[in-house]
Amino acid sequence: DAKTTQPNSMESNEEEPVHLPCNHSTISGTDYIHWYRQLPSQGPEYVIHGLTSNVNNRMASLAIAEDRKSSTLILHRATLRDAAVYYCILRGGGTSYGKLTFGQGTILTVHP
Amino acid sequence: EAGVVQSPRYKIIEKKQPVAFWCNPISGHNTLYWYLQNLGQGPELLIRYENEEAVDDSQLPKDRFSAERLKGVDSTLKIQPAELGDSAVYLCASSYTGADTEAFFGQGTRLTVV
Numbered sequence A: 001d002a003k004t005t006q007p008n009s010m011e012s013n014e015e016e017p018v019h020l021p022c023n024h025s026t027i028s029g030t031d032y033i034h035w036y037r038q039l040p041s042q043g044p045e046y047v048i049h050g051l052t053s054n055v056n057n058r059m060a061s062l063a064i065a066e067d068r069k070s071s072t073l074i075l076h077r078a079t080l081r082d083a084a085v086y087y088c089i090l091r092g093g094g095t096s097y098g099k100l101t102f103g104q105g106t107i108l109t110v111h112p
Numbered sequence B: 001e002a003g004v005v006q007s008p009r010y011k012i013i014e015k016k017q018p019v020a021f022w023c024n025p026i027s028g029h030n031t032l033y034w035y036l037q038n039l040g041q042g043p044e045l046l047i048r049y050e051n052e053e054a055v056d057d058s059q060l061p062k063d064r065f066s067a068e069r070l071k072g073v074d075s076t077l078k079i080q081p082a083e084l085g086d087s088a089v090y091l092c093a094s095s096y097t098g099a100d101t102e103a104f105f106g107q108g109t110r111l112t113v114v
Helices: none
Strands: A009-013 A018-023 A032-038 A045-050 A062-066 A069-073 A084-091 A106-109 B006-009 B008-012 B019-024 B031-037 B044-050 B053-056 B065-068 B075-079 B090-095 B109-113
Touching: A009 A018, A009 B065, A018 A032, A018 A084, A018 A106, A032 A062, A045 A062, A045 A069, A069 A084, B006 B090, B006 B109, B008 B019, B019 B090, B031 B075, B044 B075, B075 B090
Parallel strands: A009 A106, B008 B109
Antiparallel strands: A018 A069, A032 A045, A032 A084, A062 A069, A084 A106, B006 B019, B019 B075, B031 B044, B031 B090, B044 B053, B065 B075, B090 B109
16 A cells, blocks of 8 residues: 655644645555544544645645645644644555555644 | 444443444445554554455454444444453444545444453
8 A cells, every 4th residue: 555654743823824744655646645634532534635636625725746746735724623633545546446544644733 | 414323432341252333334335444443543444345345354353353244234343252452442434436535434432341
């Protein structure tokens, strides 16, 4: 399975933008880049996903590098409710079709 | 839509006893996942179903864990006998088939083995 690398933790202030990076240098052409987050004592929830182009939805934006070896999840205005563990996942492609493999994720702390 | 429903939410059992977890996925979702999550760790895949077929169970400890998904809808995960190290949160998720789809997770079952 292609792997992702994320910082263990990041901090932000409330109402400021947050950029969460993810490296995935071994990504294959058919892998989609997915982001999930997990709030305390809850199951993971979907945030956003994309293949090549940048994506926007009501929760966040996903910026994908031109070579697709890295991506950035952007929270435009962090709130206290955005404090969670954020997982960057490659979902693909080939023999791993549909597989959803989590790493350690990035713990995001939001300060009031 | 109720989302992915798991039961029970919490379970406490003595070691060597059997335990079962139940999952009702979102209607129409072909793919169903069972994950195990230890405290402070990311979820680890135990088994993945496409309809009623287990297509990835390489991480399932088959000596004590078993799972089934009858008729390709609900699923049950069983542990027999449970060990102290099985204490964790067991998560169920479902999605439509494919890499370009989002998965939905249940709230999980927190198992404590004493």
